[in-house]
Amino acid sequence: MLNKNEVLCHERYFGDLPGIEVGHRFYSRAEMVAVGLHKLLLKRIDYIGKPYVKSEYNGYTFPLAAAIVMSGQYEDDFGNREEIVYTGEGEKDIPGKKRQFRDQVMRCGNLALKNNKKQSVPVRVIRGHKCDDSYSKKVYIYDGLYKVKVTGYWDEKGVSGFKVFKYRLKRLRGQDNLTSQNQVHFVRGKVSRVQQELPGYECHIYMLLDRFLRCLCARTYQMVKKINASLFLIFIILLWLQQASFKYINSIKVAKNVSIPPDAPGCNCRGKCTNPRSCSCAQLNGGDFPYVSRDGGRLFEAKDVVFECGPNCGCGPECVNRTSQQGLKYQLEVYRTKEKGWAVRSLDFIPSGAPVCEYVGILRKNDELEDISENDYIFEIDCWHTMKGIGGRERRLGDVSLPMSNLVDEVDERTLESEPEPEFCIDASSFGNVARFINHSCDPNLFVQCILSSHHDVRLARIVLFAADDIPRMQELTYDYNYAIDSVIGPDGKTKQLPCFCGTSECRKRLY
Numbered sequence: 001m002l003n004k005n006e007v008l009c010h011e012r013y014f015g016d017l018p019g020i021e022v023g024h025r026f027y028s029r030a031e032m033v034a035v036g037l038h039k040l041l042l043k044r045i046d047y048i049g050k051p052y053v054k055s056e057y058n059g060y061t062f063p064l065a066a067a068i069v070m071s072g073q074y075e076d077d078f079g080n081r082e083e084i085v086y087t088g089e090g091e092k093d094i095p096g097k098k099r100q101f102r103d104q105v106m107r108c109g110n111l112a113l114k115n116n117k118k119q120s121v122p123v124r125v126i127r128g129h130k131c132d133d134s135y136s137k138k139v140y141i142y143d144g145l146y147k148v149k150v151t152g153y154w155d156e157k158g159v160s161g162f163k164v165f166k167y168r169l170k171r172l173r174g175q176d177n178l179t180s181q182n183q184v185h186f187v188r189g190k191v192s193r194v195q196q197e198l199p200g201y202e203c204h205i206y207m208l209l210d211r212f213l214r215c216l217c218a219r220t221y222q223m224v225k226k227i228n229a230s231l232f233l234i235f236i237i238l239l240w241l242q243q244a245s246f247k248y249i250n251s252i253k254v255a256k257n258v259s260i261p262p263d264a265p266g267c268n269c270r271g272k273c274t275n276p277r278s279c280s281c282a283q284l285n286g287g288d289f290p291y292v293s294r295d296g297g298r299l300f301e302a303k304d305v306v307f308e309c310g311p312n313c314g315c316g317p318e319c320v321n322r323t324s325q326q327g328l329k330y331q332l333e334v335y336r337t338k339e340k341g342w343a344v345r346s347l348d349f350i351p352s353g354a355p356v357c358e359y360v361g362i363l364r365k366n367d368e369l370e371d372i373s374e375n376d377y378i379f380e381i382d383c384w385h386t387m388k389g390i391g392g393r394e395r396r397l398g399d400v401s402l403p404m405s406n407l408v409d410e411v412d413e414r415t416l417e418s419e420p421e422p423e424f425c426i427d428a429s430s431f432g433n434v435a436r437f438i439n440h441s442c443d444p445n446l447f448v449q450c451i452l453s454s455h456h457d458v459r460l461a462r463i464v465l466f467a468a469d470d471i472p473r474m475q476e477l478t479y480d481y482n483y484a485i486d487s488v489i490g491p492d493g494k495t496k497q498l499p500c501f502c503g504t505s506e507c508r509k510r511l512y
């Protein structure tokens with residue numbers, strides 16, 4: 001079509017294309033080339049090398065990007081729908097493992113996006129989603145115009161250990177609402193095999209239980225008297241659960257010999273924290289809020305640690321920087337699987353970056369547990385390992401300024417240098433919440449985020465699971481347990497092995 005001059009737009013344009021509205025769908029990259037929305041069939045950044053003779057962009061520094069595609073091919077991309085962190089292009093094994101294999105270079109599309117930032121030129125954003133009804137098995141949806149934020153460019157070591165360029169883009173205001181959410185399954189949003197496997201032995205009462213417990217704690221006896229029949233029923237179920245092998249709790253219990261540090265000083269904001277420059281909690285997160293307020297708060301990107309507002313902050317409970325403290329927002333269902341025992345799925349769609357649940361249990365000292373290898377419900381708090389990239393851990397994006405004085409007061413500096421073992425863990429074997437039923441996957445849809453909201457001691461950070469992708473309803477929720485193979489030793493002193501049944505194409509075949 002290009003050769004025969006049969007494409008609609010031969011030249012490249014910046015901004016919206018006439019007739020192509022937000023939500024417009026294309027069933028292959030070729031269709032986008034034909035209408036001129038994104039003119040490069042194989043590249044992700046469509047850029048213009050030099051200005052046309054008559055162009056409003058005469059005098060601008062070129063190259064400039066006109067359109068970008070985001071379709072799950074780059075392991076370092078991240079973001080929700082209004083703000084995205086986009087990874088530059090190149091040096092990537094797209095046909096093979098889809099991993100970066102060399103440092104990216106600042107030229108072509110990468111340089112173009114940098115120039116867009118400098119000169120505030122908007123770029124069209126198109127997202128690719130998986131779609132079984134499409135002849136190419138993909139659908140590309142036009143999401144509108146975005147601009148690279150003023151502070152939105154940097155380079156870093158990507159997930160595969162090579163330099164990648166990063167661009168933080170924000171959607172321009174005043175455009176039509178995004179349409180893609182809830183309508184299609186996203187590239188990594190496969191409905192799990194387990195859904196078809198088992199109709200399920202269901203108990204989707206955990207959200208209600210969670211709320212119920214919150215109510216009981218927060219309200220007075222007067223309120224309790226008003227409990228209606230359905231809550232009463234839940235109460236009966238709660239009692240029944242208490243007889244079961246574990247007791248349902250909705251916040252951490254602390255073992256007697258663990259002392260929680262005093263609450264950290266808070267910010268001076270009122271109501272909701274809105275100004276990152278004046279909010280001291282935002283400063284701890286590298287100068288910005290870690291959440292965007294859409295959908296009740298979504299984490300913008302995985303971080304080493306997130307500092308939320310806490311008890312000494314001036315803001316109220318509705319502050320966006322308390323997103324993980326709101327309790328369960330989605331209806332979660334515990335159901336039985338053939339090979340992994342109990343599992344959890346959501347009856348609701350979960351948008352990427354949304355908090356799903358906190359891992360709750362008894363906060364204990366690790367060395368006290370008699371036999372960790374026999375306890376399936378231990379979560380070791382190893383935030384420090386992520387922060388330091390210890391034990392093969394991948395560092396997270398984003399700057400945080402951990403008040404080292406707090407930590408070093410508590411931990412011997414030599415211990416830190418010698419790659420310490422996690423000191424504390426959350427034991428959900430006898431007390432826990434729905435998180436204890438979430439299984440491992442080698443290609444998970446949740447990720448673990450350490451959060452500090454009252455004190456600032458990373459050894460005792462809260463563990464919260466967030467959606468790594470848009471998660472369709474009924475898909476099993478999973479996170480990566482992150483065991484090193486052969487790292488678990490049984491009571492007989494021999495290495496233990498556990499086969500993995502996550503069923504994904506990325507499966508490493510063993511949990512440990």
Ligand SMILES: C[S@@+](CC[C@H](N)C(=O)[O-])C[C@H]1O[C@@H](n2cnc3c(N)ncnc32)[C@H](O)[C@@H]1O
Binds near residue numbers: 340342376437500501
């Ligand atoms: C925290 S529990 C998860 C809930 C558990 N399935 C249950 O029935 O209570 C962790 C245990 O679940 C099982 N499990 C989790 N993910 C698995 C996987 N991908 N393959 C096989 N077993 C898994 C293993 O026995 C593991 O020790």
